[in-house]
Amino acid sequence: MKILQNIGEYFILMGRTFSQPTKASLIRKQISFELNSLGLGSMGIITIISAFMGAVITLQTASNIDSALIPDYTVGFTARQSMILEFSTTIIALILAGKVGSNIASEIGMMRVTEQIDALEIMGVNSASYLIVPKILAAVIINPFLAIWSMFIGISGGYLVAEFSGVVTTDAFIEGVQLDFKMFSIYYALIKTAVFAFIITSIPAYYGYNVKGGALEVGVASTKGVVTSSIVILIANYVITQLLLI
Amino acid sequence: MIELKKISKSFNGKQILHGIDVVYEKGKTNLIIGASGSGKSVLTKCTVGLIEPDEGQVLYNGKDFTAMKLDDRKEVRKKIGMLFQGGALFDSLSVEENIKFPLRMHASMTEKEMQDRVNFCLGRVNMSGINDRFPAEISGGMQKRVGIARAISLGPSYLFCDEPNSGLDPGTSILIDNLIKELTEEFQITTVVVTHDMNSVMEIGDHVIFIHKGHKHWEGTKDTILKTTNKELSDLVFASDLMKKVRKLS
Numbered sequence: 296m297k298i299l300q301n302i303g304e305y306f307i308l309m310g311r312t313f314s315q316p317t318k319a320s321l322i323r324k325q326i327s328f329e330l331n332s333l334g335l336g337s338m339g340i341i342t343i344i345s346a347f348m349g350a351v352i353t354l355q356t357a358s359n360i361d362s363a364l365i366p367d368y369t370v371g372f373t374a375r376q377s378m379i380l381e382f383s384t385t386i387i388a389l390i391l392a393g394k395v396g397s398n399i400a401s402e403i404g405m406m407r408v409t410e411q412i413d414a415l416e417i418m419g420v421n422s423a424s425y426l427i428v429p430k431i432l433a434a435v436i437i438n439p440f441l442a443i444w445s446m447f448i449g450i451s452g453g454y455l456v457a458e459f460s461g462v463v464t465t466d467a468f469i470e471g472v473q474l475d476f477k478m479f480s481i482y483y484a485l486i487k488t489a490v491f492a493f494i495i496t497s498i499p500a501y502y503g504y505n506v507k508g509g510a511l512e513v514g515v516a517s518t519k520g521v522v523t524s525s526i527v528i529l530i531a532n533y534v535i536t537q538l539l540l541i
Numbered sequence: 542m543i544e545l546k547k548i549s550k551s552f553n554g555k556q557i558l559h560g561i562d563v564v565y566e567k568g569k570t571n572l573i574i575g576a577s578g579s580g581k582s583v584l585t586k587c588t589v590g591l592i593e594p595d596e597g598q599v600l601y602n603g604k605d606f607t608a609m610k611l612d613d614r615k616e617v618r619k620k621i622g623m624l625f626q627g628g629a630l631f632d633s634l635s636v637e638e639n640i641k642f643p644l645r646m647h648a649s650m651t652e653k654e655m656q657d658r659v660n661f662c663l664g665r666v667n668m669s670g671i672n673d674r675f676p677a678e679i680s681g682g683m684q685k686r687v688g689i690a691r692a693i694s695l696g697p698s699y700l701f702c703d704e705p706n707s708g709l710d711p712g713t714s715i716l717i718d719n720l721i722k723e724l725t726e727e728f729q730i731t732t733v734v735v736t737h738d739m740n741s742v743m744e745i746g747d748h749v750i751f752i753h754k755g756h757k758h759w760e761g762t763k764d765t766i767l768k769t770t771n772k773e774l775s776d777l778v779f780a781s782d783l784m785k786k787v788r789k790l791s
Contacts, residue, residue, distance in 0.1 A: 315611070318646060410629040413591055417701075418643050419618035 371471025
């Protein structure tokens with residue numbers, strides 16, 4: 296029953312968030328701030344994780360190919376497909392759910408317990424719209440770029456491993472990366488990323504916005520926000536894949 | 542003027558407020574006192590619309606706030622300033638941006654006009670020159686004063702203060718009390734102060750309402766409170782030795 300109540304409250308909050316927009320000039324300013332905070336602030340971790348993921352996929356694929364019938368370019372092909380279809384979208388989204396999600400839940404939660412949200416309401420501001428819309432929009436705008444960056448870095452990481460470890464030639468790796476490339480894979484990845492961006496921001500925002508109590512409850516809300524958004528990402532991943540790829 | 546008629550509120554089946562009737566007059570400092578958990582904060586939140594009462598009406602200058610649509614409520618809220626217990630300044634904004642916030646939301650002012658208004662409000666609370674500081678960089682007392690500056694930036698008709706003296710030293714408490722009193726009289730604001738501080742009651746209590754277990758138990762002024770025979774009120778006000786001595790002297 297609690298789950299149903301949470302789902303209901305989440306949709307009511309989202310309805311409130313998008314039904315009474317805040318003054319455009321203030322929202323623009325906030326979006327620009329959030330683009331910097333959520334987007335550029337995540338570049339470092341995405342770069343490091345993507346490079347190592349691409350490198351490890353390359354090593355593992357190469358080490359598991361025993362048959363002479365399987366061509367070497369399979370390594371590059373697998374690295375590209377893995378990065379584009381899953382790692383740069385779903386895995387990055389799960390990592391951002393931890394980093395960005397906990398940040399959003401605790402930021403909004405602290406604003407709730409220190410009465411800053413009440414102060415906004417007293418000023419006649421739709422606090423849900425003012426606080427949540429810029430975060431959602433910024434993430435939906437910037438995360439697809441982060442996903443593309445992750446794909447590029449991941450495949451580059453695989454290329455560097457091919458270059459320096461010698462598990463596969465760079466020519467074979469590049470051939471595999473270019474083999475049977477379908478632009479739809481990128482569209483699919485970007486659609487997933489945009490949906491995940493909405494989930495990563497809106498669910499922790501919901502938990503933060505509804506905090507009652509003090510610092511302890513803010514911590515609990517932050518954890519719930521991360522766990523719930525991670526589970527919803529996995530479910531959404533399955534649903535989107537079923538709808539778009541099958 | 543604000544009029545509350547038969548305000549009742551329950552949470553999870555427990556009745557917190559029982560049909561409270563109060564009139565807060567313009568140009569007066571109205572104090573709500575009561576023990577912790579008596580319902581005074583809930584009453585204030587019902588008055589400003591942060592909590593919806595189960596029953597009753599809140600009238601701002603005769604207009605029923607509880608029955609208003611959201612847009613109409615916004616118009617009333619533009620005239621409300623509120624000082625929260627912890628100041629509730631926006632952490633991510635400087636002092637200046639905090640005070641400009643309501644102006645940006647609701648006033649059609651140029652940047653220069655807003656700047657002048659910020660400087661006026663900060664000057665009025667004796668906090669000139671801290672425009673660029675952030676809330677975390679100033680003391681609790683200063684945050685309260687900046688909170689007042691933000692509350693008066695739009696020139697409110699109604700000012701609500703929730704425990705304005707909590708966590709402050711006696712000197713700063715008196716300063717905040719005097720500031721609230723001065724602003725109330727200077728701008729003819731209807732001011733409502735929720736407080737535990739008996740010094741505040743004696744300093745600025747033009748009109749005092751005592752809430753006990755969700756009921757309005759007593760109503761009077763700072764002068765009549767000294768002569769009260771109401772047991773629950775006496776227990777609250779004259780709990781300290783100092784106040785007992787004050788009562789004897791009066």
